[in-house]
Amino acid sequence: MVEQIVFLIISAFTLTMAVIVVTKRNLFHAALALMASFLGVAGLYVTLDAGFLAAAQLLVYIGAISILVIFAIMMTRRLMQTSEPAFNTQAGFALLTAVIGFGVVFWVFYVFRNIWPLVPDTAVPLASKPVVPQEVLQNSVALMGRAFVNPAGYVLPFEIASVLLLAALVGAIIVAWPKAEDKA
């Protein structure tokens, strides 16, 4: 019961903030709401016993990505203060698409409700989190770490991810570097 209330509060917070992100015209406030939304998602990870990911979410999304976003907003702020509309002409169509998209997903859930039940306390599987010993959850970070460097695990994606990060680092610097003639 408590678990459900906590979950509902966190998800309501996350979704409200997400709605503010996509509707607020003041981009700085939208970025703040984005941070709050990330925080809510981190909360959802905690309810899923993924503390490591929650901390990583804080570190990467709030500590790095959001700050980058705010920097970008500040650097382009002359345009942010104009009173142009926040939405383009296809906003209504976009809303329709989003609603239909969610409707389709929900419909799929409904069709397969015996596999992924919508109602708690039914006798079908996945109605609640499977009970596992605390050690297994505590150990999941160590397992993940080993999987990253295990040739039978994810060593290749891991290496590719590091190359990707390096490429992004170099690429971002080159793209944003002012040209010689711009400086003059």
Next chain:
Amino acid sequence: MIPLSWYLIVAALLFSIGLYGVMARRNAVAILMSVELMLNAVNINLVAFWRYTAPDRPVGLTWAVFVLTVAAAEAAVGLALIISVYRRRDSVIAEDLDSLKN
């Protein structure tokens, strides 16, 4: 007692909100923020499936970390592009960047 589907529905809602933002916002930074929301929705799903179906194997967590990595790289490059475009075109409105159109 939270069924898995609650997490999936929250993730689907978050994804739809992000989708709406990507399609409806004019500002490139706002579009990027909406993309981040969508990536988060995907991550919620990955972690939820990990916890409900395979808590003893770190598959979902691993992939969530990869999504995190990709999101970080994407934000860095995306924002660098936006800054660069702003320098050249003096605009970050996605619709103004139509030099490939004609």
Next chain:
Amino acid sequence: MSFNLNEFLKSLVSLTVSDYLRQLWGDQLWVGLVLDILGVVIISTFCLLIVIFLIWLERKVIARIQQRIGPNRVGGRYGLLQTVADVIKLLIKEDITPMGADRVAYWLAPFLIVMAALIVWAIMPFAPGVIGVDLNIGVFFFLAISSVSVVSLLLAGWGSNNKYALLGAFRSVAQLVSYEVPMILALLVPILLARSMSTVSIVAAQTVPFLLVVPLAALIFFISSLAETGRTPFDLLEAESEIVAGFHVEYGGMKFGMFFLAEFVNTLFMSGFFATVFLGGYRFFGLENLVIGDGWAVGNLIGLVVFFVKMFAVYFVYIWIRGTLPRVRVDQILNYNWKFLVPVSLVLVMVTAVLDKFIPESFSAYARAGAHLTANVLIALVTIEILRAYARRQRRLTGGDSGLAVTAAEDHAHQETAVHHEPAAAH
């Protein structure tokens, strides 16, 4: 189970009252909730109140270093109540919001920074078994929260609608985000040695304090923690003589007080964290496990005292450095980080990992420590040699022996030469 005064006193001495009360009242939801909230209140109150003492201590010690007397009017000979008077003054100031400020950001920033400063105390092991919550990702939790606190600086800078505030915020964020990298890398070393991110396990693993095992990691962590807390010589965030007061220039009254408070709480936390990770926390030659008579675990109290002594010893070093070193320039600060600290800490992490892998399991803790210590000393010597060669080449290129010609940021000795620089105003 009924109340037993003897048992209660025992639990009081061993600092495990909450466990005793949990047993007494049963394992219900409200019991846990009440006790947890009580614990949070106690730790937060401690942090907020100790700041009053810390400010007094800092002023007094700095005054002694500079051959002054320091506060000596309010509260007796030693001016003990000076800070209380200051706090009262801050509290009764008018609460101003500047014109054109972004109200949400302006109001949110001081709360966020204090929240971030308090929340990290959850993972601080004060004594054996006395810890807010022993997370298995404790160190990582601290890093995550401290990276979030950067956000509040940006909020303050942007929300104030003031160019100095914005400049200060940009500087701070550049500095804090940069110094997070060597800090994380330096913390990886004790994590590697303890094979755990939990602060309790790290303390438990320190048969030999990690300061003696990996002194280089301790040094790097200490330098980057100076930068993370924005203290001298890295106090560019405030730099009164250059950008007025940095990001909190527009804040007055208690809102300013909250920034001030967060700074001191953060510094104290860093001292405690350094004591935990590198000085063995509450460990003191096994005395922390002392049990007298039938279950009077006084060892926990000893552990608490030991922890506090270590924490304040480190805190004293922070004050000492503040009283000794001048401020560095903004380009020096970033060069020093990216061209010196990060490479050294990367090499250190790699060497430690490889070495730890190759030391046989049969080695005792002392032999292991000796091997790591040797590796650390070697790395330090090689680094110094490289720096010396570099400085020599620089001198030859510039044709003079002036200390200023050396790229000061890469020279260890630059902190002494920095006195000769004019304060850089044009950054």
